[in-house]
Amino acid sequence: MNCADARQLMLEADLAELSPDAGGELGAHLATCRACRGAADEILSLEAGLAGWLAAAAPRGDTGAALASAAATARRRARQRRLAGALTLAAAAVLATLLVLPARTRMPGSSAPVPAAPLGGFSVASPGREVMVVQPADPRFVVVWYLPTRRSS
């Protein structure tokens, strides 16, 4: 193996192969060629330095304070989710009431109460969105209600 071939192999070799003791053709070349061994050592040294640099990287600030802040944020978001859920249910109840009540009233000029049509409601889960479709008493209308969705991790 000549130096040019060795340099090509060194560009892709595992770190363990960049040693004269690794065996194989590259190892044998490194054992006899000072220039290529110097290049291999340089690669090993820089990649080890890079690993050390990254290992030493640490977040600033006190861990205790970061954990307390995260816990407080998590509690606040949980409260907001519960509130949003309650508001959604309340709004759904109000809407359903508004839709059902007219069906129980009398039609103009008629003495007989209009029977309440069964309220057909079903939900459709689509990617990224929840939809509720409500069929009121009057078949000419359909109410489509987009509901807020929760983000998943």
Added chain:
Amino acid sequence: MSDTTSLEAVAADLVPRAARGDAEALDRLLGRCRPSVYRWALVQTGDAADAEDVAQEVLVRLHTSLHRFAGRSRFTTWLYQVTRNEASNLRRRLGRRLHLAAALAREAQAGTEARDDPAGRVHAERVAALAEQLLHGLPPRQREVFHLADLEGCTLGEVAERLGMSPVTARVHLFHARRALRTGIVERWPEMAAREDG
């Protein structure tokens, strides 16, 4: 023992307890996860401040979503995915491309200048330049694979599992990443190439 292996061992004990509501176990788990998540986020975002934001958001996620970790994969694999998602969310929120850890490079140089050690400074400058090349120059997939395989010491199987790709694909990315970085090393320091006397 690599950082990932160490974290996995700690998590094996703490995650079930934390998921059952043990507050002390949750605090210990989060405290142990924070530096690892920060480093992963640093590689993802290339910016120390952004990495801090991502790490903090992941801690919140661990508070709210740890119960969703079903144990079907390694905890570190799941946590890495959560970190990647948060880094991706942050990039979307900021509406900008990955920007570089110039500040980190400056910090590395400043640290050695303070030591007044010329040889150490030269080495640190090279490391900082390589870090810049890693964080900025490589495509995201290559950067992730190189980081996990060569800097964190994960096997190719672990890298593939964590990144949701086949081991063969991971190896291809690793080859490309090494080639780009090592070519950069030779190009930046031509004295290496000039030493061809063997």
